[in-house]
Amino acid sequence: MIDDPIENDYIIGAEDLLEIRVFELPELSSTVRVSSDGKINIPPIGDIDINGFSKSQAEQKLNLLLRDSFVNESHAVIFIKEFRSQKIDVIGAVRKPGSYPLIARKTLLEVISEAGGLTENVGDLIHIFRKSSPHSPKIEIDLNELIRQGNPALNITVRPGDVINILPIEKITVYIYGEVGSPGAIEIKKSENTTLLKAIIKAGGPTDRANLSNATLKRTTPDGKETNIKVNIKNILKGKDKDPILLDGDIIIIPESFF
Numbered sequence: 001m002i003d004d005p006i007e008n009d010y011i012i013g014a015e016d017l018l019e020i021r022v023f024e025l026p027e028l029s030s031t032v033r034v035s036s037d038g039k040i041n042i043p044p045i046g047d048i049d050i051n052g053f054s055k056s057q058a059e060q061k062l063n064l065l066l067r068d069s070f071v072n073e074s075h076a077v078i079f080i081k082e083f084r085s086q087k088i089d090v091i092g093a094v095r096k097p098g099s100y101p102l103i104a105r106k107t108l109l110e111v112i113s114e115a116g117g118l119t120e121n122v123g124d125l126i127h128i129f130r131k132s133s134p135h136s137p138k139i140e141i142d143l144n145e146l147i148r149q150g151n152p153a154l155n156i157t158v159r160p161g162d163v164i165n166i167l168p169i170e171k172i173t174v175y176i177y178g179e180v181g182s183p184g185a186i187e188i189k190k191s192e193n194t195t196l197l198k199a200i201i202k203a204g205g206p207t208d209r210a211n212l213s214n215a216t217l218k219r220t221t222p223d224g225k226e227t228n229i230k231v232n233i234k235n236i237l238k239g240k241d242k243d244p245i246l247l248d249g250d251i252i253i254i255p256e257s258f259f
Contacts, residue, residue, distance in 0.1 A: 010055045010080065010160070014038060017082035022066065024074045031081065045069060055080065081105075086160030090115040093122040093168040102162075107155045108141070111164060123167040124191065131161030172248035176203040179210035179254045188246070195243040196252060197236060206233075211257035217244065218251035 012018070014036045022028040032040045038051025045065055050058040059078050066074040086102045088111065095116030108126070112118065126146070128139040139156070143166075146154040158164065170190040177183050181204020188194045188202070196217065206212060212233040219227050233254075235241040246252075 012038075012050055012053055012055060012058055012080070013084040015082075015084040016080060019079040019081050020062070020076055021079070022074060022076045025066070025070055028066070028070075028076075034084075083160055088158055088160065089163045090166070091163065092166035093119045094166050095119055102158065102160050106158055108146070108158060108164070109155050111158050112166070118166065119168070121168045123169045125167045127165040127167060128156075128158075129163040129165070130159060131163070172246070174199055174246050174248070174250045174252065176200065176252045176254070178252075179207040179256050180204055181207065190248075193245050195245055196231060197233070197243050199246055199252065200233070200254070206254060209256045211255045212237075214255055216253040216255075218253065219247060220249055 012034060014034050016034045017031065018034065018040060019031045020029060020040075020042065028042065030042065032042070034040055034050070037049075039047045039049050041047050042062070048062065048065065050061065053061065055078055059076060062076045062078070063074065066076055082104050083102055087099045088102050089099050090111060091097045094112060095118075097115060100111065100114055106114075108128075122143065124143050126141040126143055128141065130139070141154050141156075145151045171187045172190050173185055173187055174194075175185050176199060180200060183203060186199060186202050188199065192198075194202075196215075200206060213235075215231040215233050217229040217231050219229065221227060229244075231244070231252075232241055236243045
C-alpha cells in the first residue's frame, strides 16, 4: 500500500480553507479561510498570523495560544479542506495534458479524468514526482492494477506541485519483406519482447512460396554497423534453433523458394 497523507510541511497560503478541530473545546472548532495577508480568525482568540507556516507549525502555534487562554491540555488539529490555487502537471498519454489547479483534494483517477482520460497509446505505468517531497523517490503505479484490477490503494490523493506522467507505450518498429502475407513495417510493444516467429505471424504468416530455411535478419549495431544473420525458420519451428527477440529497426527478409 502507498502511504498518502497530506504532508505536515505543506505551506499554508492565502485562500486556503482550513477545518480546525479543538477536541477539548468543540465550540471553538470551525472552518476558516486564510485571509490575503495570511491570517485566520478564531473567536475569541482573534486573528492568528500563520503566513508562511507549515501545517504542523500552524497547529503548534494554535495549540500554544489555546493553552495560554483556555485549557492547559487542549489539542487542536488542522485539516486542509481546500488548497489555494496550487497547480499540478499531467503529462504523457492523456487527451488534455497540461497544468491544472488543485483547489480541493483529488485522487489520481479524478485528475486523469479531468485531463480528458487516457489515450489509445497508454502504457502500463504512471510516474508521480512530488515537489513537496524533494527527498522522496518517484512514485511508480501500475496502471493495469489501478484501473483494470481496481486496487483502491493505488488511487492516491495528489498533492500540490505533483507532476503526473502517464507513460505511453514504448514501441519498436521492425520490417518484414518478401514472402509473407502483409510485408512492410510492424509496430510492436517493446515490453512484449516479440520474437521473429511472432513478427512473421503479425505480418500474415509465410506464403506457400516462402523459403523458410534461408531467411535473413538484418540488424544495425549501436556503432552503426549492419550485420546479416542467417535464420533457419524451420529449425526454429522444430525447436533446434533459438527464436531471436527482435530489436528496433530489425529487417527480416523471407526469400522465395524456387523448388
